[in-house]
Structures are given as structure tokens and as C-alpha cells.
Amino acid sequence: MCARTRSSSAESGRPELRLFASVRNWVGDRFHLSDIIGPLEKKTVPVHKLSYWYFLGGITLFLFMIQVCTGILLLLYYHPGANEAFESVQYIMTRVQFGWLIRSIHSWAANLMIFTAFAHMFSVVFLRAYRKPRELTWISGMLLLFLAMGFGFSGYLLPWNTLAFFATKVGTEITGQVPVVGHSMMVFLRGGEEVTGATLTRFFGFHVAVLPGLTTLLILVHILLVQYFGMSVPPGVEVRWKAAPAEARQMKFFPNFFLRELMAWYIALGVLGALAAILPWELGTKADPFAPAPAGIRPEWYFMFMFQTLKKIPAKVWFLDGEVLGILVFGAAGALWLLLPFFDSLGRGRGRKLLMGAGIFALSYILAMTIYGYMAK
Amino acid sequence: METKEPAVIQPLRRRVVGTLLGGGLFASIVSAIYPVLRYLIPPPVADLGGDEVVAAKLGDLKPNGSKIFRFGTRPALLLMTAEGEYRALSAVCTHLSCTVQYRNDLHQIWCACHNGLYDLAGRNLSGPPPRPLETYQVHVRADEIVVSRKREA
Amino acid sequence: MDTWRNNGLPRTLFLLLVMCACGRTAFAQAQNTCLDCHGVLDPPLQVTEQQFSSDIHSQKGLTCASCHGGDPTVAGPDAMSKTAGFRGKIERKQVPDLCGRCHSDTAFMRKYNPSLRTDQLSQYKTSVHGKLFAQGDTKVAVCIDCHGVHGLRPASDTRSKVHPLNIAETCSRCHADAAYMKGYSIPTDQFAQYSTSVHHDALAVRGDLSAPTCTTCHGNHGAAPPGVDSVQNVCSKCHVFQDQMYEKSTHRAAFQSAGLPGCVVCHGNHGISHPTDAKLSPGPQAVCMQCHKPGDVCDRTRADILTELTQLDDAVKNAHNVLGLAESSGMEVSQARLDEDQARDALTKARVTIHSFRKDLIDQDIQEGLKLAAKNLQAGNSALAERDYRRKGLGFALIFILITVLGLSLYIRQIEGRAPKP
Numbered sequence: 001m002c003a004r005t006r007s008s009s010a011e012s013g014r015p016e017l018r019l020f021a022s023v024r025n026w027v028g029d030r031f032h033l034s035d036i037i038g039p040l041e042k043k044t045v046p047v048h049k050l051s052y053w054y055f056l057g058g059i060t061l062f063l064f065m066i067q068v069c070t071g072i073l074l075l076l077y078y079h080p081g082a083n084e085a086f087e088s089v090q091y092i093m094t095r096v097q098f099g100w101l102i103r104s105i106h107s108w109a110a111n112l113m114i115f116t117a118f119a120h121m122f123s124v125v126f127l128r129a130y131r132k133p134r135e136l137t138w139i140s141g142m143l144l145l146f147l148a149m150g151f152g153f154s155g156y157l158l159p160w161n162t163l164a165f166f167a168t169k170v171g172t173e174i175t176g177q178v179p180v181v182g183h184s185m186m187v188f189l190r191g192g193e194e195v196t197g198a199t200l201t202r203f204f205g206f207h208v209a210v211l212p213g214l215t216t217l218l219i220l221v222h223i224l225l226v227q228y229f230g231m232s233v234p235p236g237v238e239v240r241w242k243a244a245p246a247e248a249r250q251m252k253f254f255p256n257f258f259l260r261e262l263m264a265w266y267i268a269l270g271v272l273g274a275l276a277a278i279l280p281w282e283l284g285t286k287a288d289p290f291a292p293a294p295a296g297i298r299p300e301w302y303f304m305f306m307f308q309t310l311k312k313i314p315a316k317v318w319f320l321d322g323e324v325l326g327i328l329v330f331g332a333a334g335a336l337w338l339l340l341p342f343f344d345s346l347g348r349g350r351g352r353k354l355l356m357g358a359g360i361f362a363l364s365y366i367l368a369m370t371i372y373g374y375m376a377k
Numbered sequence: 378m379e380t381k382e383p384a385v386i387q388p389l390r391r392r393v394v395g396t397l398l399g400g401g402l403f404a405s406i407v408s409a410i411y412p413v414l415r416y417l418i419p420p421p422v423a424d425l426g427g428d429e430v431v432a433a434k435l436g437d438l439k440p441n442g443s444k445i446f447r448f449g450t451r452p453a454l455l456l457m458t459a460e461g462e463y464r465a466l467s468a469v470c471t472h473l474s475c476t477v478q479y480r481n482d483l484h485q486i487w488c489a490c491h492n493g494l495y496d497l498a499g500r501n502l503s504g505p506p507p508r509p510l511e512t513y514q515v516h517v518r519a520d521e522i523v524v525s526r527k528r529e530a
Numbered sequence: 531m532d533t534w535r536n537n538g539l540p541r542t543l544f545l546l547l548v549m550c551a552c553g554r555t556a557f558a559q560a561q562n563t564c565l566d567c568h569g570v571l572d573p574p575l576q577v578t579e580q581q582f583s584s585d586i587h588s589q590k591g592l593t594c595a596s597c598h599g600g601d602p603t604v605a606g607p608d609a610m611s612k613t614a615g616f617r618g619k620i621e622r623k624q625v626p627d628l629c630g631r632c633h634s635d636t637a638f639m640r641k642y643n644p645s646l647r648t649d650q651l652s653q654y655k656t657s658v659h660g661k662l663f664a665q666g667d668t669k670v671a672v673c674i675d676c677h678g679v680h681g682l683r684p685a686s687d688t689r690s691k692v693h694p695l696n697i698a699e700t701c702s703r704c705h706a707d708a709a710y711m712k713g714y715s716i717p718t719d720q721f722a723q724y725s726t727s728v729h730h731d732a733l734a735v736r737g738d739l740s741a742p743t744c745t746t747c748h749g750n751h752g753a754a755p756p757g758v759d760s761v762q763n764v765c766s767k768c769h770v771f772q773d774q775m776y777e778k779s780t781h782r783a784a785f786q787s788a789g790l791p792g793c794v795v796c797h798g799n800h801g802i803s804h805p806t807d808a809k810l811s812p813g814p815q816a817v818c819m820q821c822h823k824p825g826d827v828c829d830r831t832r833a834d835i836l837t838e839l840t841q842l843d844d845a846v847k848n849a850h851n852v853l854g855l856a857e858s859s860g861m862e863v864s865q866a867r868l869d870e871d872q873a874r875d876a877l878t879k880a881r882v883t884i885h886s887f888r889k890d891l892i893d894q895d896i897q898e899g900l901k902l903a904a905k906n907l908q909a910g911n912s913a914l915a916e917r918d919y920r921r922k923g924l925g926f927a928l929i930f931i932l933i934t935v936l937g938l939s940l941y942i943r944q945i946e947g948r949a950p951k952p
Contacts, residue, residue, distance in 0.1 A: 016399070073416055083428040083526065087449070094862040095420045098412035100920075104860075256946065263938045266405070270931040277924035280860030286450075394940040401934030408927040450864060452871075472740065476875065491740075491768040505740030505768065 043227070044250035045257040048237045053127060054257075055264045056120035057226070061219070062265045063113035066272070067151075070106040071208065078158070080204040082197030085160035086286040093283055104276035110152055112272070114302045117148050118366075125359040128344070128352070129232035135341035137225040140218050142338045147215045149302060154207040156300055160200060161284030166297045168203075169195045174310065177323050178331070196289065298373065305369035306330055308376070337362075429525040432465065435517065443479035448524060452476050453513065455524060458497060459484065465513040465524040466499045472506040486510065561603045564594040581681045590642055597628060625672040626651060626663070653752035660752075669710070676700050692750070695734065697743045698724055720744075723801030742768075761799070762792035769793075775886035795820075805881075807843065810836040831889055838896045839880060845903035846873050852910030859917045866909035873902040 027033060045054060077096055079088040092099035121141065124130055130138040157168045172195065176186030191198035233241070241248040251257050299307050309330075313322040336343075340358075343351045432446045432455045443456035445468055454468040456479045466486070470477050475490035485502060486495040494502040499510030516523045562582075569578045582588050587596070595602040599615035610616045620628055630651035632638055639648050650673075654660040659670040676692055683690035691700045702721035704710055711718050724730050724744070732741035747756060747764045756764045766773030776782055776792070785792055791799075796809065796817040808815040810832055812824070822828045850870060853863050876899030883892045 073413065076417070087428075090862065090864065094864075095422055097415040097418065097420065099416060100860075100862070101412050102416055256942065259938055259942050263935050263942075266931050266935050266938070269405075269409075270928050270935075273924055273927050273931075277920045278860075282860070283862060283864075391944065394937060394944055397933060398937030398941050401930055401932075401937045404930035405927065405934045408923075408930050447865070447868060450868065452868070472738070476871070489771055492770045505738070507738075507740070 039227070041252075041254055043230070043253035045231050045253055046233045046237070047249040047251050048233070050127060050234050050237070053123040054231060055261060056116055056123055058261045059264055059268055060113055060116045060120055061223075062268060063109045063116060064215070064219070066109045066269075067106060067113060068212070070102050070109065071212075073102050074106060075208065080158070080201055082160060082200055082287075085158060085200060086283075089159045090283055100280060101273075101276055104281045105272050107281035108275045108279075109272055110155060111301070112268070114148050114152055117145050118302070121145055122359065122363055125340070125355070125362075127232070127234040128355075129234075130341040131232070131235075131344055132341070134225070134229055134232060137222060137229065138341050139338060140222040140225065142340075144215065144218050144222060146334075147211055147218065151207065151211050151215070152300060152302060154203040154211065157200060157203045158207065159284065160287050162287050162291075162294060163284055163297070165195060165287035165289070166293045167299050168199065169293075170297055170307075171299055171303070172199075174307075174323070174327065177321075177327055179324060179328070182327075194289075301370060301374075304373040305366045308369045308373035311373075429523055431521045432515075432524045433522045435520045435522065437522075438463075441481045441484070443481070445476065445478075446524075448513070453524065454479060454486065455515070455522065456486075456497070463515040463517070463522060464497055465515045466495075467511040467513070469510075470506055471508040471510065472504075477510070562588075562593040562595075563602055563605045563609055564598075564600070566605065568594075577680045585680055585682045586684050587682060622668045622672055623663075623666075625674055626654060626660075629673045650751040653749070657749070657751065657753045658755075671704065675704070694739050694743055697745055698730070701744045720800045723798070727798075727800065727802045728804045729802060758789060758791040759786075761794050765793045771882050772885040775883060779885065779887040781887050807836060807839050807881075810839070810884075835884065835889060835892055838893070839877075842877050842880060842896050842899045842903065845900055845907070846870070846877055849873065849903050849906035849910055852907055852914065856910050856913035856917065859914070861913040861917050863909065863913050866906055866913070869902065869909070870906055873899060873906055876902050 024033070045051070074092065077088060077092050077099070079085060089103065092103050094100075096102075124138065124141070153168075153171060157164045172186050172189050175189060176182045178185060187193060189199070189202070190196075191202040298304065306326075310323055310326045313326045315322045317325050340355060344355055345351055346354070430446065430448050430453075432448075432453070433444055438444060438455065438457040440457050440461050441459045443454060445452050445454055447453070448467070452468040453465060454477065455463065455465045457463055468476050468478075470488040470490065470493055472488065472491060472493055475488050477486050477488045477493075477495070480487045483494075484497070486497065486499070487493070488495075488504070488506065491505045493504035493506040495506070495510050496502055499512050501507075501509055512527070513524045514527055516525065565577065565579045565582060568575055570576075577594075582594075593602040594600070595609075595614075597617075597620065599617040600610045601614040602609060604611075610618070633646075634648050634651045636648045639646055654673075655664065659672075662670045663672065678691050685692045687693060688695060690696065698721060705716075706718055706721040708718045729742045732738040733743060745753065748754060762773060762776065772793075782792070785795060797805065806815070809817050812819055812829075812833075818828065818832045822832070853866055853870065857863050876895060880892055880895035880899055883895050886892070
């Protein structure tokens with residue numbers, strides 16, 4: 001029985017392994033551990049020059065777990081409501097012991113998580129890990145990316161400071177520009193025609209209940225699919241290994257890759273702590289709906305490329321309103337990107353080249369427009 | 378990547394690695410758990426929300442007396458009229474934002490900067506101020522005098 | 531009347547046409563045929579319907595005949611009939627009495643606006659303008675010079691020439707015109723000076739309608755300079771504390787016996803600039819040294835006061851900088867920022883107390899201010915200390931993390947027998 005294979009380690013005098021072994025034996029006497037642990041013990045990770053990219057998904061997951069933990073802690077003191085939200089965040093930052101740490105970690109990890117999610121997505125594009133049979137993994141991942149950005153957008157409003165208030169106003173205004181359904185979407189998001197305390201309540205509900213529920217489900221699906229199909233090997237490496245099977249190298253997930261992943265997670269934790277202590281997240285000034293919008297309102301960096309594009313489109317393109325055109329283009333791009341794996345097998349290699357080009361274009365565009373958005377005043 | 382374990386592997390090295398890893402894990406986990414545990418303990422000053430502040434305790438004010446307290450990020454004025462009624466208003470003068478004071482000789486609220494005068498409901502009486510003072514609601518809760526912003530309808 | 535003949539036939543025909551075409555123009559509630567012709571004549575006879583309809587008098591139902599006489603219901607030159615009481619152009623020396631005919635009649639004015647004052651004419655007679663006017667000077671201001679005549683708006687209308695925002699400019703039309711004011715022995719730099727003043731800044735730039743303009747200190751209908759004895763009273767309407775302290779001070783008696791106008795000696799009258807501590811310095815902005823001799827006891831006191839004020843100012847600025855540093859490092863210092871206001875108030879109070887000219891009182895205020903500034907500085911320093919504590923804590927946590935990462939790396943190496951890959 002696999003439950004008992006660790007007895008040799010138990011004798012080698014390592015107390016932590018002895019404890020682990022006895023717990024395992026207890027569980028193994030009651031459940032068929034081999035069904036669960038078996039595949040995990042057999043799981044291997046391909047080892048090649050590009051293996052480092054495999055870490056990104058795990059780091060994103062780690063950051064999400066950090067968000068859940070710090071988010072729950074913040075929930076203990078946060079008051080959602082236009083008259084109380086800002087003060088409660090101020091309370092957390094100033095009065096609650098280590099509240100500054102929890103809050104700053106939450107804000108920083110949010111941004112880092114979205115960054116690693118994007119990086120993970122682009123690495124999948126360029127390493128072509130979306131190919132058959134992993135199309136559903138890609139779709140679930142893209143949906144997770146959209147959910148992450150939704151987390152970012154809804155969470156940003158919760159401190160109810162001036163910047164967040166106006167960024168939300170502008171963001172939901174843009175949503176309202178979608179043809180036909182735009183206005184209804186905007187009213188649904190805002191909880192009314194304008195951004196008010198009702199919007200805050202709604203965003204809070206999305207942020208702590210709706211989105212976490214959906215995300216947890218999708219993460220389970222995504223991870224199960226990854227386990228089921230195993231780690232994808234980049235096409236170039238695949239070809240090489242097919243030609244010379246002796247060159248193929250695999251690493252056991254437990255404990256080898258797992259330990260390395262743990263290292264990566266620890267380093268990420270260190271970076272988070274340093275950011276929180278040295279560059280704490282700002283409180284800002286309390287939002288005043290009646291005050292005029294301050295100059296230089298802009299969204300968070302992960303929306304910047306879209307925002308800057310919409311700013312730069314001329315007011316009228318042909319007969320279409322410029323902003324509406326921009327929104328439609330981004331909507332279409334998002335939908336096509338979601339279905340990316342299905343273009344790969346088009347026209348014997350043409351689809352592949354097209355997707356590579358699209359990936360490079362998308363990455364460059366996002367980078368360029370984000371930088372542009374910050375440079376332009 | 379087989380585990381190579383010759384019979385006598387540097388036991389000292391093993392112990393060092395073990396200590397390093399175990400010690401590091403332990404210390405880092407503690408340094409993560411410790412702030413969380415401290416965080417969970419509620420602070421002594423309860424947060425009533427930005428809308429509400431305990432301005433004073435019963436007995437702090439005498440009739441025809443006043444006190445300046447902090448409400449949100451701005452000063453506010455709590456006063457007890459000669460008849461014993463509590464009133465709370467913003468203490469920020471609507472002219473040039475000086476802090477107003479209660480004049481117990483005039484039974485009015487006065488701004489020293491340019492001689493603006495308000496009545497006890499914050500309405501303008503004379504002088505430069507263009508708008509009345511914002512008024513707040515006062516509740517007495519046990520022995521605390523709680524001032525809160527008026528709720529919008 | 532000459533203009534009729536000078537304009538010749540085409541003009542007359544045109545006017546006849548106009549008269550027939552428009553006939554009786556329905557105008558407000560009253561008929562006012564005068565505008566049929568006078569609306570198309572050239573200045574100075576021109577009064578357009580647009581102009582006159584903006585006049586408050588016409589809006590209340592008055593017509594041209596109400597002041598000029600004649601019959602406004604008759605078209606053409608017959609309206610200007612002497613039998614109907616036509617007065618023609620009103621001479622300047624007739625204006626105050628003409629306006630006063632209604633505006634000093636309380637019973638009459640009650641029909642239109644019961645809360646309007648009716649003492650303007652009697653006030654005017656006490657003013658410098660009125661007194662000179664009584665002596666036959668027609669260059670001085672009469673009602674229409676300030677209020678306008680055919681497009682007259684109430685003072686509350688921002689377009690009115692006597693709205694608080696516009697008063698200074700209205701007065702300056704004569705009082706800043708050196709050529710016009712020749713022969714009167716008063717300066718003509720008041721408007722220029724006022725335009726540089728802190729009051730003008732408050733009124734015109736910040737839009738604070740309570741800030742003083744010419745009429746606030748000089749009066750409007752009874753306009754006259756306040757007089758050396760009463761300048762202080764005028765300023766004290768707003769600057770109460772300064773007045774109270776100055777009243778009890780040594781300088782009050784001294785200035786009064788010297789016939790000096792109180793506040794004006796140090797602050798000026800029209801070009802009142804924002805007072806800075808430089809007024810206490812021995813430099814070019816110095817006011818004390820206008821009278822006092824360098825080295826005498828007052829000069830030494832002045833120097834001490836200046837030193838103390840500078841000390842407090844520096845303490846407040848220092849605390850502000852430290853708090854700014856703490857804030858930019860991410861520390862939350864909103865309570866201390868509020869307390870900063872208190873320290874700044876103390877500094878303002880000390881500067882106001884200068885008007886008592888008593889060093890002991892000034893010292894008191896300075897000491898209070900220094901205490902508050904010290905408290906703020908302490909808050910800033912403890913915020914910085916907290917920041918350092920956090921960074922130390924971070925340092926420890928990072929060390930533990932590094933040790934763990936190192937341990938993991940070595941452990942991996944150990945179980946794999948050689949250098950870990952990737």
C-alpha cells in the first residue's frame with residue numbers, strides 16, 4: 001500500500017516526516033489515497049530551456065490565495081457604504097494593528113496578480129500551449145483573466161476615494177456607450193444612473209461574493225484540466241524530443257518541481273512584503289460626488305491601453321461614433337482572443353503564423369499604449 | 378533525477394540544510410502569522426464609521442458651554458444652549474474656513490477672522506460669510522454624546 | 531432740433547415710413563412712441579429699444595416721459611410738446627432733484643419697492659460730490675454718472691455699474707483720470723493702488739462679495755473719505771480683534787494726538803498689501819522705522835518680536851516638512867495635519883496680537899504656538915519612527931524568507947544529488 005511506503009523515512013530520524021507518515025497512514029486506512037495521490041505522485045514536469053515559464057500560473061494562483069486571505073481579513077473591518085467606506089479604510093490603515101500591512105499587501109498583490117495573469121497568458125500564446133487538446137484550458141484561463149480584471153475594477157472603488165470614484169465614473173460611462181445594451185449594462189453596474197453609494201454596495205457584492213464564487217469554480221476547472229492534460233511542451237522542444245527521445249527530460253512534480261515552486265512563491269511573498277512596507281498604498285481623499293473631477297483621471301494600468309486607445313480615436317470614424325467603434329473593436333478582439341486555439345489549425349501553418357503575429361501585435365500594442373497613456377499628460 | 382543517497386551522506390550537511398530549511402520555514406511562517414494574529418485583535422478605539430463621532434461625555438459641557446471636536450477631517454462645534462439643549466455644527470466658517478467659536482456672551486457663533494456671526498442653528502446673521510454652517514444630529518447614547526451627519530432622504 | 535434739418539429728405543421719408551409702419555410699438559405696459567424715432571437716430575440722441583428695455587425703470591412701467599415729460603402716446607415730433615410738459619435734455623444740474631422727485635418720496639417708492647431706501651438724495655447732499663455740486667460744480671458725479679441712465683440696472687445685477695464687482699471701475703472713470711481731476715487737490719492713484727491690494731484680490735479674483743470696495747469704506751451716496759479719526763472704525767467692521775487690541779495700545783493715543791489715521795499709517799489705505807513679517811523688519815517694507823530710531827528701545831523690541839515670529843514660522847514649516855516626508859513614505863498622518871491648522875492659527879493669532887504693541891501678550895501667543903508646532907513635529911517624527919520600525923520588521927521577514935529560500939535550494943540540491951535544474 002502506498003500509504004506505508006514512507007516508513008523508511010520514518011526510521012531515518014526526521015521528526016517532521018514521521019508525523020507526516022503517521023497522519024498519512026491514518027488517512028490511508030480509511031480512504032483510497034492511491035486514487036488521489038497516485039496521479040499526483042506520477043505527475044512530471046518537462047524540463048527544457050523554457051521551463052521557467054511554467055511557474056507563472058502557480059504564482060498567479062499563489063497571489064490569488066493571498067488576495068483571498070487578506071481580503072477576508074479586510075472584511076473584518078471594512079464598512080461598505082458611501083459615508084463609511086473611506087473612514088473604515090483609514091481606520092484599517094491607522095488604528096488596526098498591521099492593518100497597513102494587510103491593506104497594502106492586498107492592493108499590491110492585486111496588481112501583481114493581474115500582471116502575472118497577463119504574462120501567463122502571453123507565455124501560453126508564444127509557447128503555443130493552447131493547442132489541441134488544451135483548448136478548454138485556454139478558454140477557462142481567458143475567462144479567469146476577465147474575472148481578474150473585474151476584481152480589479154470592482155475592488156478599486158471600495159476605498160471610495162476621489163481617484164477611484166472618478167475612474168469608476170469614466171469606466172462605467174464607457175460601458176454605457178456599447179450599442180443597444182450599453183445603457184442597461186451601465187445602469188446595472190452603477191445601481192442607478194449615476195455613481196453613488198448604491199454603486200459601492202453593488203461593487204462590494206460583486207467583489208466579495210459573485211466574483212470569488214465564479215473564480216473559485218473556474219480555477220478548479222482550470223487546474224483539473226491542467227492536471228488531466230499534463231504540462232504542454234513547446235513545439236520546438238517537442239520536435240527535438242521526438243527525434244531524440246533520450247534527450248527528453250522530466251522532473252517529478254512532488255517533491256522536485258513543487259519545492260522550486262515553493263521557492264518562487266516565497267520570493268513573491270518577499271517582494272510583496274517589501275512593496276507593502278516601502279511603497280505603501282495611498283489612502284487618497286474621500287470622494288465628493290459634487291466636486292468637479294480632478295485633472296488627470298485615469299484608470300488602473302491594466303485598463304490604460306484601452307482607455308488611451310479610446311482617447312485617441314477621432315470623434316467620428318466614417319459614420320460611426322469613434323468611442324463606440326473603439327468599444328466594438330475591443331469587444332470583438334476579446335471574443336476572438338477567447339477563441340484563439342480554434343484558429344491555430346487553420347490553413348496548414350498559416351493559422352499558426354497568424355496567431356504568432358497576433359500575439360506579438362497584441363503584446364506590443366498593450367505595452368505601447370500603456371506607456372503612451374502614462375507619458376501623455 | 379533519481380534520489381542519490383549513498384549510505385553515509387554528509388550528515389552534518391544534511392543537518393545544516395535541515396536546520397536552515399526548518400528554521401527558515403518556521404521563522405517566516407511566524408513572521409507572517411504574527412501580524413495576522415495581531416490584526417485580528419480589535420483595536421481599543423472602535424470605528425463608528427465616518428458618519429458618527431463621540432464628541433463628548435455627559436457632564437463635559439455645562440449650559441452655555443461649547444467644545445471643538447474632530448468630525449471626519451474637519452473641526453466641528455458641540456454646544457449646550459442655556460436651556461440645556463445640545464447642538465452640533467461644522468466649525469468651518471463658510472467665508473474663508475477659519476474655525477468658528479461659541480460666544481457665550483452673545484449666545485451666537487462667531488468667527489474671529491472677519492467678524493462673521495451665525496445663530497445657534499448655523500444661519501447667517503451678519504458679516505462676510507455667504508452660507509450657513511452645516512448642522513449635525515446629536516444623540517445621547519448612555520453617557521456618550523454622539524454626533525452624526527444628517528442622513529440624506 | 532437742428533439734426534432734423536441737417537439729415538435731409540431721405541432721412542425724413544424714412545422716419546415717416548418707420549412711424550407709419552410701427553405706429554404704436556407695444557412696449558412693456560406703457561406706450562412709448564419716443565423710441566420709434568430715437569431708436570434709429572445717431573448718438574447722442576440714440577436710445578434703442580433694447581437698451582431701454584433692460585432699464586429697471588422701463589420694466590416697472592415708466593416711459594421716457596416720466597423723466598423727460600411730453601406725451602408718449604403720440605407718434606412723431608408732436609410727442610415733444612411743451613404743453614405736455616416736455617423738458618428736453620435734462621441738464622446735469624437738474625439730475626439729482628429729478629431723480630429725487632421719486633426716489634426720495636417714500637410713499638411713492640413704496641408702490642414699487644418698499645424695502646428700497648429713500649434717503650439717497652439727502653445722503654448725497656452730505657457727500658463731497660454733493661457739497662461741491664451745491665456750490666455749482668457740475669463736473670462732480672451725479673446720479674447718472676454712477677448708475678447709468680437709459681440702461682439702468684439694479685445694484686444686485688452683475689452687469690450694473692454699481693454692482694460690488696464693478697464699483698471700483700465706475701469710480702475710477704473720474705478718479706483715475708488725471709486730466710479730469712485737475713483742479714481738485716486729491717490724488718488720482720487710488721484705483722491703481724486698490725488694484726494691487728489684498729481686498730481687490732479677494733473681491734475680483736476670489737469672488738468674495740463681502741470684500742471691501744470703494745463704497746464699503748467711503749459710503750456710496752454720502753461718499754466721503756472716512757476722516758482721520760474714523761478710519762479705525764471703518765476697518766474694525768471686519769478686523770475686530772486688531773481694532774480691540776489697537777484701541778488699548780500705546781500707539782492709539784500717540785497717533786490720535788499726532789492726528790494720524792490709525793490703521794492707515796502702517797497698512798496704507800487703498801493699496802493694502804498682504805501683511806508679511808517683513809513689515810517688522812528693518813528693510814524697505816519696514817513700518818516701525820518710519821517713526822522709531824534705530825537702536826532705541828522700540829527698535830530692539832521690534833527686533834525681538836520679529837525673531838520670535840520667525841522662530842514660530844520656522845517651527846510650523848519644519849513640522850510641515852517632516853509630516854510631508856512621513857506622508858510621502860506612506861504613513862497616515864491626517865490627525866496631525868488637522869493639528870497643523872491649529873499651529874498655523876496660533877501663528878496668525880500672534881501676528882494679530884502685534885496690534886496690542888505689548889510684547890508680553892505676543893510672547894504668550896508665540897509660546898502657545900511653539901508648543902503646538904512641537905507637538906506636530908513630534909507626531910511627524912513618531913510617524914517616521916514607525917516607518918523605520920516597519921522597515922526593520924520587513925528586513926527581518928526578508929531575512930527569514932531568504933533563509934528559507936536558501937534552505938529550499940540546498941534541499942533540492944540534496945535530494946537531487948547535483949545542481950538543481952532548471
